[in-house]
Amino acid sequence: MSQNIRIVLIEDDDILRMGYESLLNDVAGFVVVNAYASYDLSKKHLDADRPDVILLDIQMPGTNGLQALPFIKKALPQANIIILTVFDSPELVFEALTLGAGGYLTKNSSAAKIIDAIKEVSTGGGAMSTNVARIVMRSFQKNLNSPLTKRETEILDRIANGQTKSQIATDLFIDQETVRSHVKNIYIKLDVNSKSEAIKTAKEKRFI
Amino acid sequence: MSQNIRIVLIEDDDILRMGYESLLNDVAGFVVVNAYASYDLSKKHLDADRPDVILLDIQMPGTNGLQALPFIKKALPQANIIILTVFDSPELVFEALTLGAGGYLTKNSSAAKIIDAIKEVSTGGGAMSTNVARIVMRSFQKNLNSPLTKRETEILDRIANGQTKSQIATDLFIDQETVRSHVKNIYIKLDVNSKSEAIKTAKEKRFI
């Protein structure tokens, strides 16, 4: 048979921590190797714990979960970290994901969802609760009513990627003056008069 | 009692389409109002169908699912569209999400997951299968071993957002020459010698 999935819990609420521990220890194939009330309390032991999956709360005394994430990643690069928190603000979600969390669950998640998520992340998958998925998906969604044409969007996108007008002209096989002409129209449509304002406005309104 | 969730299927495979139809019609609170073998066949009827949720295949004769997405969004702005496909390449996933899909499921999803997903999106949530979640989460993850310092990352990020060195200097309350100095170091570390190369390299390596 395959090895047990080794789990570490880092959660400051005593009741919740014990609840998760007993819940997960009862799952076949799972073993909770340790449970800590804070990252600061856990850090000397994590190495010996050899966890496959870490359930990490954000709100904790001392180093909080998001601050701890990079340190855990560095100490245990192969471990998968699932954020388990009451917070689901876009800022926290994006920060956790950029820091390499393998999952983001809110604490209203059912026991079955948490168990599923642990199985998922330990096989390299991703896991998020539906409210988090909604936040993430919205962040991708472009404005389908952009006033910019295809060509203008293409050019503004390249400007946002640091290309100069002459580089864009070369890449698109058109004259620099053509690019300039498009840029003028972009500025008029976005009601701006500089590169940085155009990028800022376009990103805010999700035109690019 | 609340209204039924009105579902439309657009799926070219006859067996699958009928399978989904009978599966979903058996769910309490769901009603499959129509099922089409292609978007082209559906478009005249969608308005009358008044669907709350549309399950949309990508691979179809005529207009494919991703091409159809903007048209459906325009015709039925309140409808939630779930992409249901065999494909899970990052390109297709991101395109679907930028076009406003409310869910992205791969066809290996279980019946229960599909039913869950429909319930989720119709209450404004997001739904994705775990392989899709993995792709999405990876796209957020930053490189934690960036050679750039905090200050350098901050400055490069602002450059990537179209700010000039003097604007950056003003915003950060430092001298333009200090910004220039940081930029020089960024260029050396990234082995580039222009703004656009720096942005390109840094984005590729996920330093910003």
Added chain:
DNA sequence: TAAAATATCCCCCAAAACGGGGGATAGCTT
């Protein structure tokens, strides 16, 4: 079909930004 929008190209100009080179200094970490 007629009008509007789009994509393409041309000119002038001054101000700003860029990138390469050469430094210095203070503070913090190793």
Added chain:
DNA sequence: AAGCTATCCCCCGTTTTGGGGGATATTTTA
């Protein structure tokens, strides 16, 4: 003690920018 970091200073020539004024052909839309 050495190295890195963040801060600031000067030189220089080249490129880019944005504002102004156009034109023309194709495509889309009304």
